[in-house]
Amino acid sequence: MIPEYLTNYLKTLSAQNRRLFDSPLVWLFDPPELPLDPRSQFPTLQRTFLEIGFGHGEVLEELVVRHSNTAFVGIERRPFRVRKALKRLQRAGVSNVALIRANLDLVDRPLFVENSFDGILVNHPDPWPKRRHERHRFFQPARMDWLASILSPGGQIEVTSDQAAYFFTILHLFETDARFDSLLPPPFYTAEQEPGRPVSRFERHKRAAGEIVRLLRFRKI
Numbered sequence: 001m002i003p004e005y006l007t008n009y010l011k012t013l014s015a016q017n018r019r020l021f022d023s024p025l026v027w028l029f030d031p032p033e034l035p036l037d038p039r040s041q042f043p044t045l046q047r048t049f050l051e052i053g054f055g056h057g058e059v060l061e062e063l064v065v066r067h068s069n070t071a072f073v074g075i076e077r078r079p080f081r082v083r084k085a086l087k088r089l090q091r092a093g094v095s096n097v098a099l100i101r102a103n104l105d106l107v108d109r110p111l112f113v114e115n116s117f118d119g120i121l122v123n124h125p126d127p128w129p130k131r132r133h134e135r136h137r138f139f140q141p142a143r144m145d146w147l148a149s150i151l152s153p154g155g156q157i158e159v160t161s162d163q164a165a166y167f168f169t170i171l172h173l174f175e176t177d178a179r180f181d182s183l184l185p186p187p188f189y190t191a192e193q194e195p196g197r198p199v200s201r202f203e204r205h206k207r208a209a210g211e212i213v214r215l216l217r218f219r220k221i
């Protein structure tokens with residue numbers, strides 16, 4: 001039984017999104033349409049890729065432009081950021097992307113069908129450093145089930161963070177999950193800048209301030 005406020009969240013969200021966004025690059029859906037199927041949304045494209053919490057969308061834009069044969073889905077809860085990313089993508093003249101404005105914490109039914117994505121990216125998930133706020137963190141044991149279900153076998157997930165404690169909590173979740181295998185050698189992460197990897201303004205500022213940004217990359221077995 002889904003609590004009423006969650007059913008209402010999806011209903012309210014879909015109505016609000018229809019008012020806020022009028023673009024083919026925004027994926028508008030009604031609750032009964034869930035779970036969404038990105039592969040049938042983009043039937044002519046070969047691969048599918050999800051960015052969670054794309055912020056202002058700089059990284060998403062770079063990836064979308066670079067990989068025209070991949071269908072990208074981006075999720076972000078803040079409408080203003082979705083709007084900003086939308087402007088960038090419209091300017092870039094691309095069509096291989098669909099933005100979803102939603103707060104993943106409030107979507108309690110499957111958002112995507114199984115094996116929806118060949119790649120998932122989560123750059124700088126909010127750290128919620130206070131102990132009493134930890135339950136708001138994106139990476140929780142239950143979230144691993146969701147990620148494992150929407151990632152196709154052989155698909156990759158990449159996570160970066162400058163928040164050491166949270167990063168190592170996330171790394172532990174992946175290391176101890178038999179459904180995932182590290183694509184990086186021990187210690188299963190890198191703090192080196194990888195050439196060609198798109199970097200957001202947020203991350204550039206962190207690096208310029210001398211913060212260590214760590215990256216993990218796992219494959220779903």
Ligand SMILES: C[S@@+](CC[C@H](N)C(=O)[O-])C[C@H]1O[C@@H](n2cnc3c(N)ncnc32)[C@H](O)[C@@H]1O
Pocket residue numbers: 052053054055056075076077078081102103104105122123124125126138200201202203
């Ligand atoms: C610290 S920012 C990082 C933004 C971007 N990935 C970057 O590296 O510059 C985290 C982003 O995730 C989004 N976010 C956090 N929790 C979310 C949730 N539950 N559902 C959807 N988006 C979320 C925030 O709104 C924010 O834009």
